[in-house]
Amino acid sequence: MSGNPALARRLGTVDAVVIGLGSMIGAGVFAAFTPAAQAAGSGLLVGLAVAGVVAYCNATSSAQLAAAYPTSGGTYVYGRKQLGEWPGFLAGWGFVVGKTASSAAMAMTFAAYAAPPGWERPVAIAAVVLLVAVNYRGVTRTAALARVIVAAVLVALAVGVSAAWAGGPSGGGGRLWGAGVLSHGWYGILQSAGLLFFAFAGYARIATLGEEVKDPRRTIPRAILVALAIAAVVYAAVAATVLAALGPDGVAAAPAPLAQAVAAGGWAWAAPVVRVGAALASLGALLALVAGLGRTSLAMARESDLPRWLAAVHPTFQVPHHAELTLGAVICVIIAVADLRGAIGFSSFGVLVYYLVANVSAFTQDRAARRYPRFLQLLGAAACLVLVATLPLEAVVAGLVMFAVGTGYRLFRLRRARG
Template identity: 80%
Template sequence: MSGTPGLSRRLGTMDAVVIGLGSMMGAGVFAAFTPAAQAAGSGLLIGLAVAAGVAYCNATSSAQLAATYPTSGGTYMYGRKLLGPWPGFLAGWGFVIGKTASSAAMAMTFAAYAAPPGWERPVAMAAVALLVAVNYRGITRTAALARIIVVTVLVALAIAVAAVWTGLGEGGAGLLPSEGLAGSGLLAHGWYGILQSAGLLFFAFAGYARIATLGEEVRDPRRTIPRAILISLAIAAAIYACLGITLLVALGPDGVAGTSAPLAAAVAAGSWGWAAPVVQVGAALASLGALLALIAGVGRTTMAMAREDDLPRWLSAVHPKFQVPHRAELALGVAVVVIIAVADLRGAIAFSSFGVLLYYLVANLAAFTQTGTDRRYPRFLQLLGAGACVLLVATLPVQAVMAGLAMFAVGALYRVIRQRTLHRHRTARG
């Protein structure tokens, strides 16, 4: 790794916050509430609070680790340094594979809003190619485009929420039925359903990890990264809480569960008919923003894994002019395009949640081992975060858990074969 060129520190606090928000204000805003409502009904609000609490615990761990180890790769590198090569590898593998699937899902979500019928896959592929090209030109170009997208999405969300509340008339579908909290209200689906909704909604909060994966490109990282992570998480949590309440008041839990585009349905039910295209544009841009940040984050984690020979070494190359892991990003772009061409992506949210929750389990365990001046937050937050990650994984849909376990089994087998091959080569040269 010593001979591998590094990346340039060009990002300030606002740039990092924008990239984090761009990750969290993605398709989760427009899509994650539906499966959450199917699992928990109105109890998705409790699930949202649980997801935000788990995200906070994980965010403090990521902030504490990133301040000490401001390098590319995020939890992959923290796990390697503090827990050993295997925990680090499993965190990195889960992130790269899970988020590659998420990248394809984000591209298809964009195309669902922006493409004419029958052209969804070609448009999604074109979006991937365009954003890989933007990332290829340097991290400052990525941050500049992310800023435009985030501002536009926030404006679109503000218009959508105003349209919904203006059009409620006599009070909408109602947040809680008359039976109250214990009847068919917040607890109607039980705590298992609430925890399952929390695991699904956690998908929407996981974007702040992108800030940590960019640690090698942030100025004054000990100060900037922790601030950016917590600021972006707080803003995202407030926005999601507002949207969750708005959707439940407008459509009711059954209405949210019964549509794949709940925000668009809520706006269409109101009196601001002109706002419906605004929601469509906002959803398309939000998906692009999430995809942009995913390409940047996955590319840098891939580069970090290649530096340590956990992935092919040629993926660790840094472009001499643009200072980006260009081979890793190009390889990611090709992989995402192939997935779009051949895969059914309906299970990508739950599949990604599985990988990301285990990723943060490693982050919490790594942060728990830190001592002295490296420690910024009390250890109970890391214990709470680790336990919550395990609990939420256990409540994910069975098919997502099985797919996730298969993903990690393939990764473990790959690493064993690769390490043995590298050992034989080194022995032969020696």
């Protein structure tokens, strides 16, 4: 990395935790339980526990690797260092392409809550422009805005959960368990785990900021695990609340289950609070996504796996400004031409490949770098493969096409370099 301009270390532990929470407690906490309930009924509670275990395995791998390689890029860098150029490239490519599409979807989710009818796309594009501008001014500005957003979202969630329990229907315990946690079988539970896992995946954003964290060998592992623990408690509380208020069938039929649970309660004034919280959660996740995408693109450009022009670092603000501006423009174009309010299938595929590479990379580290037992990395890698197998067929096909395009691009670049 010599000869490449470095980023400044400005983030403390609290900043890193907040950025991770902003990624994890995003719009998914307001809507992810609907498809999970469709897949598993009340078994989504078991699916949530499975997703939490898989996330913990992946988080420990990311923490161990981040302590050894405290630089921008996350698993792209770890894969290159531990496994070779191709595994690193596949991890980075899956992250950048998949999360760029996810960023567009997150912006559209924000606009669906915040924009008047007919203005969703312009408002979504304006949100992207605003957050790219915040990121452009430096990572401390990103962290400051993330603190405000995360605090507001947690308050909205606390109000929503309290409202649902305070005025909700009686007999919540019977509604909570429905026909039983195994009523949809283990396949349904695993599919719900695959859907809910992505709610936890935001801790990777902490690792991608490794070059901007103070004392990264101590701060990053601590921040990853603290953020994951807080997110797990929040998701468990919301899951139990919506199931108790609506029952498994009600959650499966509700596009916004927490909002509907609040509406079923006695605090009518709380419904707008939850709506504002959902909009802010989408904004917070988008903010963290833009920051993580910029740093991963920077790392890939440094190695010429993306155009070298993207490796530029702003001399004053110390951010990868070419990468962030380019990604912002691409996200705006996607919003303008595509309908991305639903889930992005190949983004899910890409995230699982990303963490598969992280687990295998951590498994190959020597004793001196090891912080966690190897069985956690084996369990995490195996779980990633199992969750890939539970994805819908169209998501798997889209993911394979995405990686085929990336492989073709890199082969073309390597052939040109040799020529």
